[in-house]
Structure formats: structure tokens, C-alpha cells
Amino acid sequence: MRCLMGLALCVSLLSANGALAKGTGLIFISNEKSSTITVLDATDQVVKTMETCARPRGMHFSQDREAFYVACADDSLIAIYDVASQELLGRIINVAQPETFDLHPNGRHLYISNEEDATATLFDLETGEQLAEFETGEEPEGVQITADGRLVFVASEAANLVHVIDTETQDVIKDILVDTRPRRFALTPDEKELWVSAELAGIVDIIDVATLSITGDVAFLPAGFRKEQITPVDLLITKDGARAYVALGRANHVAVVDVRQRKVLDYILVGKRAWGLALTDDGTKLYVANGLSDDVSIIDTATLKVVTSVPVGLVPYGILIDDH
Amino acid sequence: MTIRLACLFVLLTVLSGPAFAAERETFDFAYLMRDGDLAYARHRAYTGLSLRDRQRPLEGARLGVRDSKAIGRALGFRFGLREENLSEDASSLERIEILAAEGIRVFLLDLPLAEVTELARAVANRDLLLFNIRHPDDGLRGTDCAPVLFHTLPSQAMRMDALAQFLLKKNWRDVLILEGTGAADKTLSTVFQAAARKFGLDVTGVRPFVLSNDPRQRDQTNLPILTSGVDYDVVFLADSVGEVGRYLPYNTKDPRPVVGSEGLVPDTWHWTWERYGAPQLNQRFDKRAGRRMTSEDWAAWAAIKVVVEAISRTKSGDASALRAFLRGDALTFDTYKGLAGSFRPWDNQLRQPILLHTHNAVVARAPLEGFLHQTNTLDSLGIDKSESACVMP
Numbered sequence: 001m002r003c004l005m006g007l008a009l010c011v012s013l014l015s016a017n018g019a020l021a022k023g024t025g026l027i028f029i030s031n032e033k034s035s036t037i038t039v040l041d042a043t044d045q046v047v048k049t050m051e052t053c054a055r056p057r058g059m060h061f062s063q064d065r066e067a068f069y070v071a072c073a074d075d076s077l078i079a080i081y082d083v084a085s086q087e088l089l090g091r092i093i094n095v096a097q098p099e100t101f102d103l104h105p106n107g108r109h110l111y112i113s114n115e116e117d118a119t120a121t122l123f124d125l126e127t128g129e130q131l132a133e134f135e136t137g138e139e140p141e142g143v144q145i146t147a148d149g150r151l152v153f154v155a156s157e158a159a160n161l162v163h164v165i166d167t168e169t170q171d172v173i174k175d176i177l178v179d180t181r182p183r184r185f186a187l188t189p190d191e192k193e194l195w196v197s198a199e200l201a202g203i204v205d206i207i208d209v210a211t212l213s214i215t216g217d218v219a220f221l222p223a224g225f226r227k228e229q230i231t232p233v234d235l236l237i238t239k240d241g242a243r244a245y246v247a248l249g250r251a252n253h254v255a256v257v258d259v260r261q262r263k264v265l266d267y268i269l270v271g272k273r274a275w276g277l278a279l280t281d282d283g284t285k286l287y288v289a290n291g292l293s294d295d296v297s298i299i300d301t302a303t304l305k306v307v308t309s310v311p312v313g314l315v316p317y318g319i320l321i322d323d324h
Numbered sequence: 325m326t327i328r329l330a331c332l333f334v335l336l337t338v339l340s341g342p343a344f345a346a347e348r349e350t351f352d353f354a355y356l357m358r359d360g361d362l363a364y365a366r367h368r369a370y371t372g373l374s375l376r377d378r379q380r381p382l383e384g385a386r387l388g389v390r391d392s393k394a395i396g397r398a399l400g401f402r403f404g405l406r407e408e409n410l411s412e413d414a415s416s417l418e419r420i421e422i423l424a425a426e427g428i429r430v431f432l433l434d435l436p437l438a439e440v441t442e443l444a445r446a447v448a449n450r451d452l453l454l455f456n457i458r459h460p461d462d463g464l465r466g467t468d469c470a471p472v473l474f475h476t477l478p479s480q481a482m483r484m485d486a487l488a489q490f491l492l493k494k495n496w497r498d499v500l501i502l503e504g505t506g507a508a509d510k511t512l513s514t515v516f517q518a519a520a521r522k523f524g525l526d527v528t529g530v531r532p533f534v535l536s537n538d539p540r541q542r543d544q545t546n547l548p549i550l551t552s553g554v555d556y557d558v559v560f561l562a563d564s565v566g567e568v569g570r571y572l573p574y575n576t577k578d579p580r581p582v583v584g585s586e587g588l589v590p591d592t593w594h595w596t597w598e599r600y601g602a603p604q605l606n607q608r609f610d611k612r613a614g615r616r617m618t619s620e621d622w623a624a625w626a627a628i629k630v631v632v633e634a635i636s637r638t639k640s641g642d643a644s645a646l647r648a649f650l651r652g653d654a655l656t657f658d659t660y661k662g663l664a665g666s667f668r669p670w671d672n673q674l675r676q677p678i679l680l681h682t683h684n685a686v687v688a689r690a691p692l693e694g695f696l697h698q699t700n701t702l703d704s705l706g707i708d709k710s711e712s713a714c715v716m717p
Contacts (some may be wrong), residue, residue: 175395176398177636
């Protein structure tokens with residue numbers, strides 16, 4: 001029944017989506033320590049700093065991209081804002097300390113990591129109800145759903161595990177042991193490979209999605225750094241599946257990786273403790289949230305150089321770009 | 325329900341992960357403590373104030389086991405904690421033998437120093453792992469070391485080196501030392517003086533103080549007098565009791581900061597530490613224990629977690645395999661302090677950063693930037709291989 005409703009909603013949302021033009025061009029940055037969201041326009045000027053709920057971190061667009069969701073850990077809620085006006089549309093409450101989340105392709109189900117609770121939860125956006133809870137290791141963080149909506153991956157930082165949830169049976173079907181302190185995910189466009197950053201190991205583990213086992217990794221070492229200074233967190237893979245960008249945390253660099261060869265092509269110097277990443281739809285600009293220098297570095301992906309950096313709020317975390 | 329099960333069954337056969345084996349092996353840790361242990365007696369200062377009450381780090385061990393639930397599920401182990409409370413006259417060695425006969429291999433020792441030393445000697449070469457979670461004494465890592473004994477709490481030398489690095493970095497090179505009359509204060513002062521020599525600080529004076537109002541001993545009781553007639557950038561205080569030391573800040577003759585037992589304290593852990601995932605660990609601890617996480621709590625938690633890490637990497641619960649892994653160079657233990665921990669094979673001390681904190685903030689983390697070491701920057705803190713008095717077989 002739930003599934004059928006979800007499907008109906010999905011169809012209606014898809015048709016709505018088709019009618020939409022390009023986005024507003026706005027860029028949203030959540031600042032976890034100042035509990036604000038910085039809004040940049042398409043020219044990277046700060047146009048607004050809005051108060052939001054306490055300790056905002058993970059963000060995601062709605063299926064139709066007319067709204068966006070913000071997870072606020074210290075208020076245990078998910079706030080929903082209108083993209084164009086940035087007005088508060090609603091709140092999903094009683095979400096225990098959410099960190100990040102992903103939206104199921106049905107447009108209705110949010111899978112959320114609940115950092116303090118060692119759980120992942122499933123919330124219904126329509127009713128605001130919690131539909132399921134999954135036991136994870138301590139400090140669950142990254143959440144990634146496959147495009148077909150069949151599998152949800154959740155990384156547990158303190159347990160060195162990637163949990164695999166089957167959305168059909170609503171069970172954790174596997175715990176994959178990975179390297180120390182797994183944080184975030186990126187899927188290759190063909191969804192054959194799941195990349196997961198292992199922060200303390202200083203590498204990215206590559207999981208084969210078909211067998212749910214590790215098949216390789218990519219290590220990082222910018223010139224002049226020691227292994228223990230390399231702490232990768234956020235990562236993303238370009239739409240063509242050619243390149244990956246990995247934010248190296250304390251190493252203050254972003255690594256550029258050839259995905260097929262699993263080889264580092266370059267390192268780009270950014271601000272302090274680079275975590276959050278976002279790429280424009282056309283892939284020409286990469287935004288990097290620097291948590292300990294309270295700014296965002298903006299990289300031209302053609303030259304692999306930082307074009308500018310923009311001061312934002314305290315401890316910037318997540319970035320959303322409304323450009324498609 | 326049947327459909328769900330069938331579905332799950334199909335998936336399991338496809339994936340065939342060991343994680344979902346029906347039977348899980350029990351792996352219990354033992355926590356040894358003793359009734360009437362004086363270290364946990366109420367420590368009252370005058371007028372009913374309680375300044376330095378110590379808490380048993382049992383809650384740290386409990387959290388370590390709790391934090392290992394999910395990884396246990398993946399590894400096919402069910403981790404548990406045996407909380408063994410010894411009566412005042414019971415033998416801890418006998419208790420270890422009884423538990424070892426039941427198959428328990430890992431023991432967290434919340435016992436007095438002399439007893440830890442004796443125990444480690446008695447079972448020195450057995451297939452067991454003992455964890456010192458309470459004593460920073462360098463002797464336990466030196467002449468009294470044992471292959472069976474691991475230390476998750478940092479040594480006194482590591483803490484004092486951390487402080488010396490900080491003072492050097494600030495260019496506060498001239499240090500006046502005030503030391504209490506107790507043996508612990510003398511030791512602390514000696515270890516700090518060694519750290520001062522190692523990092524090139526100048527000790528401009530070492531002055532004993534006493535807790536008294538006797539006017540005949542004014543030169544040793546009056547803080548402004550104790551801190552006058554000498555040049556110093558900073559005062560190092562060795563005062564394990566705390567009754568004199570707490571009045572030292574703002575009572576020095578010259579306007580100088582206080583470090584050591586008061587003021588800026590080098591330590592294992594602090595409840596305000598806010599980097600590298602620490603807020604999560606602190607909040608998790610606070611939620612379960614109803615109090616702030618202490619350094620000893622951290623050491624107990626780390627003892628459990630580091631063994632679980634060894635189990636997950638060796639896929640074994642065998643004590644000799646675990647010990648070999650812990651002493652090897654493949655361990656990257658998440659200390660929540662930003663640098664991965666590993667054990668020094670020369671004395672079984674867990675390498676880890678040291679936090680320099682005031683009463684409500686972590687001011688710096690050592691090793692400080694610029695202090696290098698030929699193999700691991702963490703070895704710029706504490707006793708290095710060539711200096712170690714420990715002889716491992």
C-alpha cells in the first residue's frame with residue numbers, strides 16, 4: 001500500500017519536474033555552528049544569511065526542486081524551505097539528532113542518519129511520521145540511496161561499517177567492514193561502484209554494488225603532507241563518471257581523481273578542513289565548504305584552480321546549488 | 325512475514341555475508357575493581373567542599389561495549405562486560421585465573437598501582453591482555469613493564485612533554501616550579517623537569533610548598549612570597565591534592581599564568597573537546613552515565629574499542645593474534661583526537677595526542693605544529709624507544 005502511494009506520488013512529481021525551467025541559480029550553505037544558512041546568487045555574492053534551526057548540517061532538494069530540506073541536529077528536526085522565497089514551509093519533528101539524509105526516488109521517503117542514536121530512520125515527508133528504524137553502528141553519517149530505490153547505504157563512523165538496507169524488506173541485509181571512520185558516499189553513474197571515504201585511514205574504499213564487497217581503494221598524499229593529516233570526508237563523482245572530487249579535510253586540499261583508473265590527477269589547495277562539496281549542473285564549478293576557516297572555496301574545474309573564496313557563517317557544512 | 329523471510333533468505337544466499345550467521349560467539353571483557361579502593365573515597369576539603377572526587381571509569385568500559393554492538397553483529401561476535409567487584413581481601417590474581425579458565429582473555433584493571441604491577445608480573449607471559457586504564461606512572465611503562473600489560477591512559481611523561489611543547493611554542497621559557505611535599509608531587513615535578521630539559525626550557529626555581537597557616541613557615545605557605553624574588557614567564561604547579569594549588573592563579577607575585585595541576589592542564593580527554601568527533605563521544609557518554617567523560621573513562625572506553633578493532637582486522641578472538649596485531653604497525657585506532665593511535669612496541673603505551681585544557685576549554689592539542697619526529701609525530705610525546713627502561717622479551 002505504502003509502495004503504491006509512493007509510486008503515484010512519484011509519477012505526479014516526475015511530470016511536474018519536466019515542466020520546470022532551470023533553477024534560481026541560488027547556492028545554499030548550512031553553517032552548523034552559527035545555525036544559519038548563507039545564500040549566494042549565481043555570481044557567488046552573498047545575498048542573504050538566514051537564521052535556521054540549531055546545528056544545520058545535511059541538506060537536500062525535494063524531488064521537484066521547489067523546496068529543500070535541512071537537518072538540524074540540536075533541534076532534532078528537519079526544516080523544509082521554499083527554494084525561491086526561502087520561506088519555511090514546514091518541519092518534520094522528533095527526528096533524533098539528524099546528520100545527513102537522502103531522498104528516496106519516490107520523492108516521499110527520507111532515510112536519515114541519527115548520529116547520537118546509532119540508528120537510521122525512515123520518515124514520510126507527507127505525514128511527517130517515522131515509518132521505520134534501523135540499528136546501525138555508533139555515529140551513522142553518510143546516507144546514499146540507489147537510483148532504483150532498492151538499496152540504502154549508511155556509513156557508521158565509529159563502527160567502521162557500511163550498512164546496507166533493503167527498502168523492500170526494510171531490513172539491514174549486510175554490514176560491510178570498511179576502513180577507519182567511514183563518512184560519505186558517491187555512486188558511479190552506472191551504479192556499479194560505491195565510493196566511501198574512510199576519514200582516519202585517509203583513503204576512499206571502493207565497494208562493488210553487485211557483491212557488496214570492497215574491490216579497491218584510492219589513497220591520497222598531497223606533497224608535503226603526512227599520511228595522518230589526510231582525512232577525506234565528502235566526495236562526489238561527475239555525471240559522466242570520469243572524475244571524482246574528494247575533500248581531504250585537515251589536509252586542506254581537494255583531490256581530483258580519475259575514476260576509471262582510480263588514480264589521483266591533482267590536488268587543489270582550499271581553505272581549512274574542507275568537508276562539504278557541490279558541483280554545478282554543467283560541472284564547471286566546484287564549491288568546497290571549509291569548516292575551520294568559515295568560508296567556501298570556488299574552483300574552476302577546467303583549470304583546477306580556486307577562483308575565489310567567499311566568507312560564510314561559522315563552520316560551513318553542506319552546500320546545495322539550484323541550477324537545474 | 326513469510327514473504328519477507330523468504331526474500332531475506334534469497335538475499336542472504338546471494339550475499340552470503342558472515343555477518344548474519346545465526347550463531348554469534350560470545351566475547352566477554354572483564355573489568356576488575358575492588359571494594360573500598362581509597363582512590364574513590366570521598367575527598368573532602370575543608371567545609372564539606374569536594375574538589376577532586378574520582379569516578380570509577382566503569383562507565384567508559386560500558387560505553388565501549390555498547391559502541392561495539394554493530395561491529396559485533398558484522399563480525400559474528402557478541403561483546404559483553406563482566407563487572408568483577410573484588411572484596412577487600414579477595415585476590416585479583418585468583419579471580420583472573422578463574423575468569424581465564426572460563427575463556428576470558430581481556431582484563432581492564434581498575435586497581436591500585438602496586439596491585440597492577442604485581443598482577444602484570446605474575447601473568448607476564450600468559451596469553452592474556454591486561455589494560456592499565458588508571459595509572460599514568462612512567463615506572464609501570466619502564467622497569468615494571470610486562471608484555472601482557474597495555475596502557476591506554478597516556479603516561480606522565482607524555483603529558484609533561486605536551487605541556488613543555490606548548491610553553492616552548494608560546495616562548496614562555498622561564499619556568500618557576502612549585503611542588504607539594506607528597507611523593508606524587510615530587511614525581512610530577514621530576515617528570516616535568518625532564519620534559520623541560522628535553523625541550524630546552526629554563527627552570528628558574530624549584531620551591532616546595534606546604535599546606536599550613538604556621539607563620540614560622542611563611543616562606544612555604546604564602547603564595548605571593550613563594551612566587552617572588554625570581555624571574556619566570558609561567559609557574560608550573562605540582563599539587564596532586566589541590567588544596568594549595570587552587571589558590572595559586574591570581575595570587576602569584578607577578579602576573580603570570582599557572583600550568584600543571586591547575587590552570588592549563590595536560591590531559592587525556594576533556595568534556596569540552598569539540599573536534600574530531602569528540603562531541604559525539606562526549607554526548608553519548610553523558611547520556612548514558614549522567615556525568616562528564618573523564619580521562620580514565622576515555623582510557624577504559626579505548627581499551628575495549630582497540631581490542632574490538634584488533635578483532636575486526638584479524639578476524640580472530642585469539643589472544644596471541646590480538647596481541648601481535650596491537651603491537652604491530654597496522655593498527656590505526658580512532659582516538660577521537662585527530663591522530664590515529666597505535667601501541668609503542670617498546671612499552672605497550674598507546675600513542676595519542678594530549679589535550680591541554682583549562683576548566684572549560686581545550687586550548688591546544690599536542691603534538692603541537694612544528695614538533696617533528698623521525699617516524700611518528702606522536703612519539704615526540706613521552707618515552708621514545710632509545711630512552712625506554714622497559715625490557716620486552
